[in-house]
Amino acid sequence: MSKGRTDMEVGADGVAVIAVVNPPVNALSVDVLYSLMGNYEEAIRRNDVRAIVLIGKGGIFCGGLDINVLGAIQKNILEKVKVDYIDAMTDALEVAVKPFVAAIDGLAFGGGLEFSMACQARISTPMAQLCLPELQLGVIPGFGGTQRLPRLIGLTKALEMIMLSKHIRAEEAHQLGLVDAIVSPEELLGAARHWALDICESRRPWVRALSKTDKIEPPEQAREILKFARDQAQKRAPNLKHPLICIDVIEEGIVSGPRAGLRKIAGVTDLGLMPRNLTKVAIVGGGLMGSGIATSLILNHYPVVLKEENEKFLNAGVDRIKANLQSHVRKGKMTQEKCEKTLSLLTGVLDYERFKDADLVIEAVTDNVKLKQQIFAELERHCPPHCILATTTSTIDLRLIGQNTNCQERIVGAHFFNPAHTVPLLEIVCTQHTLPQAVIDLLDVGKKIKKTPIVVRNCTGFAVNRMFFPYTQTALFLLDRGMDLYKIDHACTGFGMPVGPFRLADHVGFGVALGTGMQYLEDFPDRVYKSMLVPLMIEDKWTGKASKRGFYMYEGRRKAIPDPDTMTYVDKLRSMAGSSTDPELMKLEDKDIVEMVLFPVINEACRVLDEGVAVKASDLDIASIFGMGFPPYRGGIMYWADSIGAKRVHAKLSEWEKKYGQFFRPCSYLSERAAAGVPLSAPTNQAKARL
Numbered sequence: 207m208s209k210g211r212t213d214m215e216v217g218a219d220g221v222a223v224i225a226v227v228n229p230p231v232n233a234l235s236v237d238v239l240y241s242l243m244g245n246y247e248e249a250i251r252r253n254d255v256r257a258i259v260l261i262g263k264g265g266i267f268c269g270g271l272d273i274n275v276l277g278a279i280q281k282n283i284l285e286k287v288k289v290d291y292i293d294a295m296t297d298a299l300e301v302a303v304k305p306f307v308a309a310i311d312g313l314a315f316g317g318g319l320e321f322s323m324a325c326q327a328r329i330s331t332p333m334a335q336l337c338l339p340e341l342q343l344g345v346i347p348g349f350g351g352t353q354r355l356p357r358l359i360g361l362t363k364a365l366e367m368i369m370l371s372k373h374i375r376a377e378e379a380h381q382l383g384l385v386d387a388i389v390s391p392e393e394l395l396g397a398a399r400h401w402a403l404d405i406c407e408s409r410r411p412w413v414r415a416l417s418k419t420d421k422i423e424p425p426e427q428a429r430e431i432l433k434f435a436r437d438q439a440q441k442r443a444p445n446l447k448h449p450l451i452c453i454d455v456i457e458e459g460i461v462s463g464p465r466a467g468l469r470k471i472a473g474v475t476d477l478g479l480m481p482r483n484l485t486k487v488a489i490v491g492g493g494l495m496g497s498g499i500a501t502s503l504i505l506n507h508y509p510v511v512l513k514e515e516n517e518k519f520l521n522a523g524v525d526r527i528k529a530n531l532q533s534h535v536r537k538g539k540m541t542q543e544k545c546e547k548t549l550s551l552l553t554g555v556l557d558y559e560r561f562k563d564a565d566l567v568i569e570a571v572t573d574n575v576k577l578k579q580q581i582f583a584e585l586e587r588h589c590p591p592h593c594i595l596a597t598t599t600s601t602i603d604l605r606l607i608g609q610n611t612n613c614q615e616r617i618v619g620a621h622f623f624n625p626a627h628t629v630p631l632l633e634i635v636c637t638q639h640t641l642p643q644a645v646i647d648l649l650d651v652g653k654k655i656k657k658t659p660i661v662v663r664n665c666t667g668f669a670v671n672r673m674f675f676p677y678t679q680t681a682l683f684l685l686d687r688g689m690d691l692y693k694i695d696h697a698c699t700g701f702g703m704p705v706g707p708f709r710l711a712d713h714v715g716f717g718v719a720l721g722t723g724m725q726y727l728e729d730f731p732d733r734v735y736k737s738m739l740v741p742l743m744i745e746d747k748w749t750g751k752a753s754k755r756g757f758y759m760y761e762g763r764r765k766a767i768p769d770p771d772t773m774t775y776v777d778k779l780r781s782m783a784g785s786s787t788d789p790e791l792m793k794l795e796d797k798d799i800v801e802m803v804l805f806p807v808i809n810e811a812c813r814v815l816d817e818g819v820a821v822k823a824s825d826l827d828i829a830s831i832f833g834m835g836f837p838p839y840r841g842g843i844m845y846w847a848d849s850i851g852a853k854r855v856h857a858k859l860s861e862w863e864k865k866y867g868q869f870f871r872p873c874s875y876l877s878e879r880a881a882a883g884v885p886l887s888a889p890t891n892q893a894k895a896r897l
């Protein structure tokens with residue numbers, strides 16, 4: 207695995223030639239890939255480089271990913287950071303600010319051909335052979351070939367090449383549009399240099415394969431072609447799953463766009479695993495979360511066993527589910543008959559007897575480590591060995607929850623968002639022990655209950671709550687310094703958030719807010735703003751919406767009215783802390799308040815990416831929109847951050863850090879990108895930061 211390199215030479219014409227040197231077939235080893243990215247970054251940075259040509263040394267372009275690397279990825283022994291890094295590379299080539307042209311002699315196989323497709327053009331010699339042989343190896347093309355090939359040559363031909371691992375010669379590739387020009391081996395490098403410079407000077411088009419749509423057949427025809435390909439694949443090899451997965455991925459790209467098609471999770475969805483058919487789900491805990499999840503499941507035809515501690519809690523849980531369904535009936539989304547039929551899928555129990563044939567258990571009790579540990583030990587005893595044990599915790603380390611079990615590999619986080627039957631996000635959390643199969647299965651259940659799942663790594667608060675934790679924190683800071691709390695909420699809703707930070711705290715409940723606050727204080731003491739306001743209110747049994755008293759008074763199910771009595775607590779707190787009104791902050795306009803509340807969220811989102819808790823910035827965009835109601839038209843938190851620019855976000859946070867302390871300190875990821883002028887969501891440096 208540790209061999210090979212790339213060499214770079216910059217010519218007087220401003221073209222950098224990057225050559226893969228890894229005889230005999232110039233396979234992409236980890237060393238080659240890292241060396242390539244090193245050269246890439248240098249070429250992008252250097253002012254004397256205008257364009258780049260990618261070539262293979264010794265008359266062979268590239269024989270694909272080194273088979274040993276592929277094996278290491280499949281066995282899960284290649285470090286995740288490396289897998290993510292490799293994963294981001296073809297994207298980096300395609301979106302680069304300088305054009306890349308591939309000069310293909312000999313072979314362009316597998317990952318080699320995929321790298322060339324991420325270039326803006328491909329020039330080849332007559333004898334060149336191009337092929338995506340991955341299916342023969344039991345995997346699917348992993349560097350974007352499933353998306354770029356159909357966009358370059360159309361679905362019919364792409365499926366033929368991919369499904370049959372068909373080699374094509376330069377001439378056919380040229381006719382199809384996969385190769386832009388054919389020249390003799392002697393002319394190859396010169397022609398590729400010219401082509402690259404022509405792109406720079408707009409004499410030739412700057413083609414980004416992922417943005418092309420002209421070659422893809424119209425939807426009806428595409429559907430037929432995909433159906434035919436599926437039938438053929440099943441006829442050819444009825445027991446092979448990965449060709450069908452490959453067609454699914456191609457289809458997803460056609461239906462939902464290439465990015466969706468590429469949304470695979472390294473080490474999880476790229477292993478050729480198929481979801482098992484989980485048919486019976488059991489839930490422990492029928493509180494708000496448990497009953498919401500149960501509602502979602504039965505609405506999507508899953509039989510559910512709901513366990514509670516005693517009759518009273520069980521009845522309350524079942525009543526909540528009934529009320530959720532009744533609201534569907536009231537809104538005309540469901541008939542009474544259908545409602546009763548749906549409800550018949552639910553069985554309430556008080557012991558674990560019915561858990562003995564469960565395929566998936568979702569624990570949804572309050573966030574108490576000891577309680578959860580005890581429940582998981584009981585689950586291990588009562589559930590079958592294949593059963594996935596999921597927890598809905600929003601903060602606790604999963605390894606701690608499974609500490610008293612011998613089945614950490616089956617334990618996974620299924621973080622739903624309240625109300626679980628309506629919020630579309632599902633955050634799936636895995637530890638280093640969690641088996642990819644458990645994640646695949648949960649992804650499948652998530653899809654079937656119409657959630658949008660993101661897969662993240664285990665840490666306090668995971669990705670979503672952790673990135674949004676500063677939202678309320680900054681609001682409390684502003685409140686302490688004299689700002690009107692309703693003004694803060696109003697500014698945020700004016701920006702497009704469904705609720706402001708104080709209304710959100712009421713909704714979440716002060717008990718939960720305090721519990722998570724303590725956890726954050728323990729794990730991230732440098733950036734928790736310590737406010738005593740919520741503890742003071744809890745002392746008087748004000749716990750937010752559930753108690754009808756919080757930052758707002760509540761009338762009926764929805765109506766929230768500003769509560770003048772809240773100011774008693776605010777005044778008490780201000781006098782206790784000796785804080786006084788800050789005249790400068792009082793002058794802030796709504797847009798300034800929004801920045802002050804949301805820039806720390808961006809800062810934390812950057813940390814989440816930097817630590818590899820979330821793999822892609824786009825996952826955080828999805829999470830912010832679907833989980834927190836971030837205004838979709840602004841594109842999600844990271845997209846919005848980039849539209850403002852890392853420089854400005856950084857400058858503001860630095861200014862506030864100087865004035866108000868380390869709570870606002872910009873993290874290194876943000877600082878580095880602001881200094882380098884790199885977008886926060888760009889994948890290359892993100893991967894670099896995690897090397």
Ligand SMILES: C[C@H](O)CC(=O)SCCNC(=O)CCNC(=O)[C@H](O)C(C)(C)COP(=O)(O)OP(=O)(O)OC[C@H]1O[C@@H](n2cnc3c(N)ncnc32)[C@H](O)[C@@H]1OP(=O)(O)O
Pocket residue numbers: 230231233234269270271272273274276313315316317318320339340343346347348349351
């Ligand atoms: C992310 C991506 O989507 C995933 C991928 O890219 S998967 C990899 C796709 N690539 C392949 O499957 C190519 C496999 N290789 C071949 O088909 C053929 O070797 C070839 C057509 C490239 C060359 O064939 P040929 O000239 O007959 O030489 P051949 O004897 O097979 O190979 C020469 C040497 O290169 C090695 N080699 C070939 N391809 C390799 C690869 N991808 N990785 C590592 N080593 C490779 C062979 O093991 C052999 O080594 P040896 O001399 O020590 O025995």
